[in-house]
Amino acid sequence: MREPLKVAIAGLGTVGAGTVKLLQEQSDLIARRCGRPVTVTAVSARTAGRDRGFDMTGITWFDDAVEMADTADCDVVVELIGGADGVAKRTVQAAMARGRHVVTANKAMLAHHGTQLALEAEKAGVVLAYEAAVAGGIPIIKTLREGLAGNRITSLYGILNGTCNYILTTMRETGRDFADVLEEAQALGYAEADPSFDIDGVDAAHKLSILTSLAFGSPVDFGAVSVQGIRNVSALDIEYAELLGYRIKLLGIARETEFGVEQRVHPTMVPIASPIAHVEGVFNAVVTEGDFVGRTVLEGRGAGAGPTASAVVADVIDLACGRHGFTFGVPAAELKAHTVGALDKLTGAYYIRLQVLDVPGVFADIAAALRDAQVSMEQILQRGRSPGEIVPVVMTVYETEGSALRQALERIEALDAVVEPPHVIRIEEL
Amino acid sequence: MREPLKVAIAGLGTVGAGTVKLLQEQSDLIARRCGRPVTVTAVSARTAGRDRGFDMTGITWFDDAVEMADTADCDVVVELIGGADGVAKRTVQAAMARGRHVVTANKAMLAHHGTQLALEAEKAGVVLAYEAAVAGGIPIIKTLREGLAGNRITSLYGILNGTCNYILTTMRETGRDFADVLEEAQALGYAEADPSFDIDGVDAAHKLSILTSLAFGSPVDFGAVSVQGIRNVSALDIEYAELLGYRIKLLGIARETEFGVEQRVHPTMVPIASPIAHVEGVFNAVVTEGDFVGRTVLEGRGAGAGPTASAVVADVIDLACGRHGFTFGVPAAELKAHTVGALDKLTGAYYIRLQVLDVPGVFADIAAALRDAQVSMEQILQRGRSPGEIVPVVMTVYETEGSALRQALERIEALDAVVEPPHVIRIEEL
Structure with a gap:
């Protein structure tokens, strides 16, 4: 068996700790599938010493993620710190500058700096992988980059935020109003104390801008996404939607138009008979249209330690097997701008x-x-x-x-x- | 740009001709995504001279697929002849013996000889890829082999035959009986003149045995699949199913049990609220359960020139990009038998x-x-x-x-x- 792939993990929140646990618990299975072991050699987080439910034997602790990315004994740095800038971005850049591959779940960073980071990755000759950044349990990045690579994608849309989908589903099932259901979701841990990133559609827009770049071969253009959240959806709207034969979902939509690719996130009424209407609760789904393949629908859990760790590890396994591709499907220098903002003509x-x-x-x-x-x-x-x-x-x-x-x-x-x-x-x- | 990947295609039926057309029409897109061109250098079929809707310039014609696999100027042989044995298998073996990668859509061949062919591929140091063999428009092979590779799969099930799903959907929508709808499906080209492979569940069982091997790391064991088709499903059964809150689908199911992995294909009543109940007409769907990722659902067109060619080309693009994996997820010699037949204990x-x-x-x-x-x-x-x-x-x-x-x-x-x-x-x- 070939020598192990050595992995350093920056950030040990739910997803980070879950990723270490997955790699440790499934180590035999993963070694069989890769033809080589995958070993966690270093970790970094803000607080040392806490028991995070995994075995630290053989793992070097770093207080500083950037230092770890630069100096740890590793082939891959997994960035699970979060945030568009700051430590997360510096960690990723430090890793790439040292010739280390990067796996990240950081959609905000990719939405704001995706094209630049893709260029840096290619210059450094490393892979920048991010399956976990969009719809954790759904292998949509791999599907767009590889599975549907023979197709020109003409449109894609999806439920990209589990918090919003949980709130809208619960509102429909119980007839309760938005504020009430949001409060419950916060108590249950399905929504953050400051929920605005989720309920105002920003998180979904981050993810949509990444999918758009990959599907249409354009630079990531978060600023071009027209965004509206679910704060103003009332119990009454949901009731009338049902009467009219629709369900209300927060959708991210990217579509080829005669003016370019439009990107929008907003509450949307979809026919009850459409497959996306039946994706409920914390599940995510992405529907793509390709010119040869037609419609493909992928559905799975969008967040949580298990699904997100599964996506992170899929990227790590690809690296262990020597599988790689261009960050956004084509060389970063060849990404062609053709996204447009919301146009009155549409x-x-x-x-x-x-x-x-x-x-x-x-x-x-x-x-x-x-x-x-x-x-x-x-x-x-x-x-x-x-x-x-x-x-x-x-x-x-x-x-x-x-x-x-x-x-x-x-x-x-x-x-x-x-x-x-x-x-x-x-x-x-x- | 690196030198082209040269592809020879054996079999020019709907799928074969569709594959050549896709590779020609999308050649610019594919070259950008691969960082190199993909060129069809040779084709073979039973009847020469017929216009199949693509340009033969630069393509060498072979009357004999085996000879083409052995002597054509190519890196990859795409086998689209069909049939478990005979020319198809000889073509694949000739290609591998000459160190050529193989892409195939041949589920019957893989169901009967999959493990042996995987061993031969590894011995020859070539890739044996088969995304198009199961549910064309759905990247289920890549998803199981790569996207969910961090998970132990505990069960999978799916609608794997579009002909049966079309018949059952039409029976439900129109109240008509099996024989009547089958006859119409034959007239529309959705069912073969001899429909037994489809309606008796054999085709679904072929596909299920392949998915089982990949998901559970066992040798392909088509003989262990318990198979029952849809001939005996009556309009009355479908009517009663609705009354009871169910829909009838022909499902392929593989599931870990205490006795090993059971594999079965049979008409199944599924709750109307389950996602698979809403997969209608010629669409296929596969649902997987992984220990970390939970439930993932993939849906798309199961057959037809476009979706199947899309899957074939995805495999070709993987080869052009240097992406590869073990045929059934782990080295063929390490596949462990643990499938069981239908047991009275279940x-x-x-x-x-x-x-x-x-x-x-x-x-x-x-x-x-x-x-x-x-x-x-x-x-x-x-x-x-x-x-x-x-x-x-x-x-x-x-x-x-x-x-x-x-x-x-x-x-x-x-x-x-x-x-x-x-x-x-x-x-x-x-």
Whole structure:
């Protein structure tokens, strides 16, 4: 058997400790599959001495991750510190500068510095692998980079944040409102104390920008992602979605258009019959469309120690077996910019919920505003009548340009009978 | 750019011609992704001269695939002839003996000779790749071999035959019976003139035996697969399944048990809420359970020129990039036999449909037969009453040993009021 692959691990939170445990518990299996052992030789974390549930025999402790990346006896540095900049990025750069391969789960770092790091990795002749950065339990990076490599990808979309999917699923199943379910998710450890990264869509946008680069061969362009989170999705919206035959999911969507590749993250109404509608709770899913292969759907756990460690170790095993590829599918210098921001020209169908005073003539005013902006209404729904009171009115409109919709909504919002800004959710007939 | 990878293709049916077309149409994309061009240098088929929709410039024609494998100017031989033995196997062996890598879509050959061919490939120092042999549009081979390589797989199951899934889906959607839908599927080209390989479960069993070997590190053991096809699934069974909250799918299932890994292919009732229940028509899906990653679901088109060519080309691209692995995940000599046949000790829950004469006392006789064999009934269902006539009676029974169920069914079948052998379908609460 060939000599071991030596691995240093920076960051010993849930995922870091889980990765060491996986490598130790499955060491026989992994050695058989690689034709060589994989050994953890060094670890680093902020606090030494704590029992993290694995055996430190033969492992060198470092207080400083950057020093470890530079000086430890290792072939691979696994970065599980997190954060777009700071220690995480310095650790990765130190490792690559020393000719060490890097495995990372750090989506924020890749979303902000992915192209630059890919260039540095190629210059150093090392691999920068990141299966764990997007949808842990789903081998979507390998699938896009290798499994579907014969295809031109025309679109991809997915549920990329387990926290949001858990909240939306629980809201639907219990009828409870957002704030209430978020609080419970925090108590259960499914949401962070500061949940904004998740619920405002930033985490999903990080992941989407990485997938877009890999799928479409473009530099990572996080700034081009149009992002909207789930804070404004109400129990009422979820109830109306069901009535209309939809479910609400926070989707990341990247799609080839005539203007370039658009990237967006937002709550989306998807038909109940579509496969993605049935991906519930903490599960993630990614759907890709390739020109030869057609539609492929991958589903699995998006986060947690086990799934994320599994993804980290898959990258480590690839290195042990000598399998490697370009960071974003093609040489970093050949990545071609063709992502675009949200354009008014891009069309979409929408769900619109209004709170209106139930007085004669209000429907006619709304209909006129839509008509004058050339927006075609598909249906309008008001359950029950309550003259003189405030009631929800829900509409869906057919494919329309963003600018036309905005024009109509401005006029509707200005109506006396309309008492709060319209709630708008995009509909995708996926 | 490095020198081209030269590919010879044996067999120019739908998939073979589709593969040449894909390699030609996407040649720029593939060269960028591989860092080198991939060129088709030779092809072979039974009939020369026919226009197959691709450009023959620069491609050498061979009448004899074995001769091509032996003498063509190539690095890789792609075998798309089919059949467990004969020309296909000789072509593969000739290629390997000459130190050429092999890419194949031939599940029958791998199911019958997989372990032997893996040994020969390793001895020759070449790769034997077969992503296209199982569920074309789904990168399940790569996922098991690489993406989930840090996990011990505890079970896998899937819809592995698109023809059967199309027939079962259409039966459910239209209420029509098996023979009728099969005839239509044949007319539409979704089923072969001789459909027995598909509808009797043999094709699914071939694929299952390959997945089992890769997932559990055992020699390919097609003979150990317990196989039952869909010929006996009636419109009535599908209707009752819906009433009971199930859908009927032809599943291939491989699962670790205390006796070893069991492999079975049979019509299965799965809960409507399970993800696999919603995989319809010609789509395939594979669900895996790994000890760290948990459940992963992959879904895509199972057959057809595009998806299968996509899988073939993924293997070719891996070779162009220098990525390779052990044929069945570990060195062939280390594959450990631990598959077992269908054992009476293995327990299961079942749906049983009887055709009975509606006379007093028949329910009591059936219940007594079950009780005496220690089989616990969950529910019994008879819609409407027709004294003196033959009516369907449907039961479900809780987890029971195979031998106990057989004993009960023998006694039930012998009852005067029971007019045909019981129809039994296994229930899996997946």
